[in-house]
Amino acid sequence: MKHKLVRKTVRDFSEAELGPIAHEIDRDARFPWQVIEKMRVLNYFGLQIPRKYGGAEVDSISYAITIEELSKVCASIGLCVTVHNSVGAQPIKSFGTEKQKECFLPPMASGERIGAFCLTEANAGSDASGVETNAVEVEDGYIINGTKIFVTNGGICGYALIFATMTTGAGKPFTNVFIVEKEMAGFSVGEIEDLCGMRANPVSSLFLEDCKVPFDNCLGQPGSGIKIALTALDSGRIGIAAQALGIAQGAFEAAIKYSKERQQFKKPISSFQTIQNYLADMATEIDAGRLLLYRACALKDENKPFGTEAAMAKLYCSSVANRTTNLAMQIHGGYGYSKEYDVERYFRDAKVTEIYEGTSEVQRLVISRAVLSQHT
Numbered sequence: 001m002k003h004k005l006v007r008k009t010v011r012d013f014s015e016a017e018l019g020p021i022a023h024e025i026d027r028d029a030r031f032p033w034q035v036i037e038k039m040r041v042l043n044y045f046g047l048q049i050p051r052k053y054g055g056a057e058v059d060s061i062s063y064a065i066t067i068e069e070l071s072k073v074c075a076s077i078g079l080c081v082t083v084h085n086s087v088g089a090q091p092i093k094s095f096g097t098e099k100q101k102e103c104f105l106p107p108m109a110s111g112e113r114i115g116a117f118c119l120t121e122a123n124a125g126s127d128a129s130g131v132e133t134n135a136v137e138v139e140d141g142y143i144i145n146g147t148k149i150f151v152t153n154g155g156i157c158g159y160a161l162i163f164a165t166m167t168t169g170a171g172k173p174f175t176n177v178f179i180v181e182k183e184m185a186g187f188s189v190g191e192i193e194d195l196c197g198m199r200a201n202p203v204s205s206l207f208l209e210d211c212k213v214p215f216d217n218c219l220g221q222p223g224s225g226i227k228i229a230l231t232a233l234d235s236g237r238i239g240i241a242a243q244a245l246g247i248a249q250g251a252f253e254a255a256i257k258y259s260k261e262r263q264q265f266k267k268p269i270s271s272f273q274t275i276q277n278y279l280a281d282m283a284t285e286i287d288a289g290r291l292l293l294y295r296a297c298a299l300k301d302e303n304k305p306f307g308t309e310a311a312m313a314k315l316y317c318s319s320v321a322n323r324t325t326n327l328a329m330q331i332h333g334g335y336g337y338s339k340e341y342d343v344e345r346y347f348r349d350a351k352v353t354e355i356y357e358g359t360s361e362v363q364r365l366v367i368s369r370a371v372l373s374q375h376t
């Protein structure tokens, strides 16, 4: 009952507020601040943040439903909310000191400060240990130098979690995470990327040029950067799976509607068995993806290990999103290839769900490692 209510509330909001602008903000690559203001009031930015710090602290299934329903209408905004909540706020919630939580989480929960997670660099993608951004300890903090690329929410972030390599003396290099605030000297935002999909999200590079960060902004124990990244990505993958599922569901519903309206050979195309088979496959795969996703959410809420299950959900839901949007475009025929129809946007938005927060190849590595270690 609770989850049905969450779905209805977010669906009503998405259809009313994002539906009328989704096409235009994709076309113009515009971040819709007016709708974001309304989302701030409704606590979308505090979904996974504890109530103590102003968040909504919803359970993981409610969270997944929220991301799914937002993404069904506008995947770029689903992306903004999930990156902010999961890989943006979650590391502070899980690894921050009480002082850090009190300082950074309330402005994130209210959406005053939007979060970004900055691991990827020109030479460090799937291999997170290749980070070349470096931090040097000085008398009153750290000096960071480097460039991060493909940062979701990069153009609008208030806090950026920067992964940087450090060396002390002759010891081995290690990775730390720093909470960089947008006003800090030496921090700047690069050009907004001109992307295939997710165009309403201001994905950008971020530059750190002798950026001075106080000791209080270093997250976790020294050298815990990779652990923080991997932990955050486990949760993040629940959000990306939910996003992919929302895109698939949106394309599926558009395909059903169109197949009933479009007449060929004096019949609706939905009366042709081939089209019916396509719709049956789409419905089955979406349901299977949803079950995988909700299983990962349930495990997370029970405080049980859920990383492998989240990787399975992300791997499967992202591939369902790609197959479903492809079939939805096919069902629309030539019209589906036109920007006039939403399926064209769904098709472009779906692809990146197989790339970010770990490519599908990386998900298979995560899953196969678990499978192999369970069957020795």
Ligand SMILES: Cc1cc2nc3c(=O)[nH]c(=O)nc-3n(C[C@H](O)[C@H](O)[C@H](O)COP(=O)(O)OP(=O)(O)OC[C@H]3O[C@@H](n4cnc5c(N)ncnc54)[C@H](O)[C@@H]3O)c2cc1C
Pocket (backbone or CB within 6 Å): 083, 116, 117, 118, 119, 120, 124, 125, 126, 127, 149, 150, 151, 152, 153, 195, 198, 203, 352, 355, 356, 357, 358, 359, 360, 361, 362, 365
């Ligand atoms: C729109 C968008 C938003 C993004 N947002 C963020 C963000 O907010 N923060 C962030 O840090 N990053 C972000 N990224 C970056 C994203 O996470 C990386 O693109 C992704 O991790 C892959 O890294 P890469 O592009 O360097 O590809 P590479 O790592 O160079 O991979 C290239 C190919 O090789 C394959 N490959 C690599 N290693 C292996 C292996 N061991 N076994 C098998 N195959 C392998 C990959 O799967 C892929 O097919 C974003 C990217 C995009 C496009």
